[in-house]
Amino acid sequence: MQMKPQRNPALAAVLAAAIAAAIPQAARAADAPAARAADAKDCPNDGVVRFGVEPFDTSAKLVPIYDHIGKLLGEKIGCQVKVYIATNYNAEIEAMRNGKLEIGEFGPLGYVLAHQVAKAQAVAAFSSKDGKPDTYWASLVTYPGSGIKTVAEIRGHSFAFSDPASTSGHLFPAYGLRKAGINPDKDIKALYAGSHTASYEALYNHKVDAGELNSEQLQSATQRGHYKDGDLIFLWKSDPIPTDPITVRGDLSEPFKDRVTKALQTLDLSTLPEADRKIMGLGGARFVPQTDAAYDGVRDLVKTLHIDLDKLS
Template sequence: MSRPALAAALVLALAVPAATRAQPKPVLRVTAIPDEAPNELIRKFEPLGAYLSKQVGMEVKFVPVTDYPAVVEGLAGGHVDLAWLGGFTFVQARRRTGNAIPIVQRAEDAHFHSKFITRPGSGISRLEDLKGKTFAFGSPSSTSGHLMPRYYLLQAGIDPEKDFSHFAFSGTHDATAKWVEGGKVDAGALNESVWKKLVDEKKIDPAKVVVFYTTPDFYDYNWTVRGDLDPKLVQKLKAAFLALDPANPEQKKILDLQRASRYVETRPENYAGIESAARSAGLVKD
């Protein structure tokens, strides 16, 4: 065999394994706003991630972040594909990207509330009693831990910057509850779902911390995809969430961890009220 022919044969022999080598399995990158402790977020997500992996035929990887803005930037930069957002974070993501798409929400998220809490004997029984008190919000970008509580405080004539003796951001809903229970602040506001979980799991003693005000309902959490994600994959993800059935014991475990009775479709228009409240509270400017 001539040298050119031998060289060609070697190239062909080497090329065949390369061509037949298995391609890496595509990865769906998922994140969530850090509204609870990191270990709790991972515990809640693992069964859901395994379920989504089977439904869409992809490896699902959870990408933890340190704060709410990082989730928005992850979607904007194409570093994550699917994100669990609060209503306000969705508004921020939509404004930042122009095309973030909310696909599903828990049925409960169409009628969500914030809870205002204090200790018995604090002298606080209505929002107006908070003047001169210390107060805790959750994260600055939290819908139920900051935006909507701030909005309803302003509606009641309470300006946090002027009327509290001091206020601070705890970072998470469970931390807010602990701050109030431990006397670090006189009162605080948090997500009603987390509040119920903390009471049910006996992580907060309802004899030491009480709810004194519940906001009117509003739209809150959703699962959002980046706008340039493959439409076929988006439909598979939506179908997977909508197929979760509380009558199926394994799927009920997933729903219970997500504190959901079921998932329903959602759309950007559902969050117009959140954006309006954010403008009224001075948290969004055009």
Template sequence: MTSRNWFTNTLGDLTVKRSLTALAVLAVLAAGCSSASGSTDGDVLRFAAVPAEQNIDPTAEYKDIIALIEKNTGKKVEFVRSTDYNAVIEGMVSGKIDLAEFGPLSYVLAKTNGAKITPIASMVEKGGTPTYQSYGIVPAGSRITDINGFKSTKVCFVDPGSTSGYLFPSQGLLGAGIDAKTGVQPIMAGGHDNSVLSVASGKCDAGFAENAMVDHILIDKGKLKSGQVKVVWKSAPIPMSPVAMRDALPADVKAALTQTFTKDATKDRLVQMGICKDEGSCRVTADASIWGFQPVNDAVFNPVRQVCAATHNEKCSKA
């Protein structure tokens, strides 16, 4: 089998697996739903998050925010685990998920494809701005010094629905005269962790991931050594990931969720409310460096839509 055919077959297999994953998640959700409006009953909220990492069970990392949602709404929260961006998007479009933590692009894609949702708040680091970056990385010993060197190499992306793992990298490559589909040998790693670790191990010649995964998440977990990969490209600032809720939820529930994410979903408030012992142990999302959330509206994500247009990304068009 030729190298090109291997990559074509690999990407085809991944596409099938992702479609099956999305259908499986939706089937599970549909089995428990009594109406087209989505929730199992009035006492349950279904919460999902796009996967930043493939090799962890995210449920434990969301336990504090789940406890906060339950405290403020009086509802039981069912965390819907997904290994695929598209499953979360489709879950919101179909109304089978009530609340979701998106990536910026996956939020835009959900809206574009008909999800009746409203963004509540976006992540923010303590004292920081609600933006992050995509990194282009290579193994520490690589001769590649900038994004121009990615041409014709084996490049790891995260997921076609990932903002920092695909969309903004596509724009960066385009600026270097490289098509993200035909100018490199693309591999969809499925998670930011897989993308970084595949580059570190030499399975990919280069790759893309969110800056936090490179800067500290994998290092803090002992999965990556400092300096094991080198950053050779950085994107423009990207709006931080939002939490959005279904518009069809009852008004009192939407008010409680707004209160939750705009007022209470910070590490200091979680301690004050007795949900966790101290700020060091508190988590508001899977990334321990995120301090909390701040209010956001749909217009904040217009830069993502602009990059969609500039890269002619077909996923950004209504399916």
């Protein structure tokens, strides 16, 4: 796998690729009573609602899962829901900024940026087993035999991040490095693999000496037989992070936005196969309400690390 640093992806340049490369197989609303009863004028884009998803795992894993979610949502709102797996984090943000998406799932850092530049409004999130918005964690890891035993010893080594706009793939790992006195922009050989799966595979195959790993990717790697206890050494782990918000674009008509919000906040995901829920690391089986304020901690960390959100876009 060949990786190139991608510290400042150009949004305009990747938008067309994101939409053109989107998975052609889209979730279609079932012929349910709600769908039949809805007037076409109540749905945008001639009855089509576009739902963007960040590429936090491979498309092969994400497509069937989100096709299923899109179908469930379409049944509730009475519109056809087309799901697009973005080519990278910023492509999805740019798509919403340009009115190409009505709904989007963003990582927490991506959401902070999307809220700032693309009118994204957090309304829902995956639930935990106790019915509250779920959380996950980020970590710094290496492999046995790398010679690295502490975070401080990562200095001077190659390190795989996922994407500059990723919360657990960049923001929190950078924070963990800085706590150990390492400047992630100068003191390591940083590579941006483009996704959590790509950065994990780089580490798993010893293409880099250390890297980021979040709990969701760990669950996915375990499911596909690419991880067992002892394969990696955990050097640092973050506090719990709120999971990806499901957002609606803020400039949609209020009646439609309210309808979508209510549907998302009560969407039952229990019909998702158990294997799919494990791949995604889901604690519960539904969406629950989420608020913008839940991501204030991410905003504070952005300020602490002096990260310029404009440079991420």
